[in-house]
Amino acid sequence: MLNQGLTENQGMPSEMGFYSNPTNLTFLPPLLNLQQFLKPFSMPPSLSTDPSSNHTEALISSSSSSTPNLRQDVPASHNMGASQLLSLQRSRPSLCFREWGEGGTTSDQLIEGKRSNGDHHINLGVSALKMKKMKARRKVREPRFCFKTMSDVDVLDDGYKWRKYGQKVVKNTQHPRSYYRCTQDNCRVKKRVERLAEDPRMVITTYEGRHAHSPSHDMDESHGNNFCWLPI
DNA sequence: CGCCTTTGACCTGCGC
């Protein structure tokens, strides 16, 4: 099981950070109730799947931090339940900063304040210097989940509504990477969609963050849970 | 009219 997953994913693009620390990878047992397991996350309830795959594997990159002690700053309420079942993958210094607690202010909001220039954006009254200090103190990445599936369509119906906010051609790949954000207010979940360079039939979907709401519509469960998760 | 995608510009982190 474990070896199967590692072998299967060995061709993944290195820029996704796969196998940065294989010893911290934990795979879910097959046939785990993924719907229930993934409920707290931004999981894909409905997927077109690789028919050749008869197992389900997952690896969750939880709210990991760049340094071990930083993780202790994350309130237990945000250290969502399912992740406790998994070992944590200590990742590289994060590109995404989130300030947990402190009145609910997030670094995303702080960045927004920084960019506001006092015109049409809300000025949150947080100085760039303070933001810099906050960044230095805490670097916490949103939990991320990645899976691949064989599909002709890039965007899989996962029950949530997404708005595309960017597209980028990634180096050494033929296909552009698309960036989507959940359309729900106060939901900051994002996902990236790209095609596997080695096999364009495979769609790589990476979710970042957790939905704070229910799916906008019911998922089509006809595809079952037979998809393959990838380590991040 | 509202929501969406497209796309070039801009921002930021990282490696050298």
Next chain:
DNA sequence: GCGCAGGTCAAAGGCG
């Protein structure tokens, strides 16, 4: 410090 690459913004245009 500089350049590169990934990620995000926001204006413009399309569509129902």
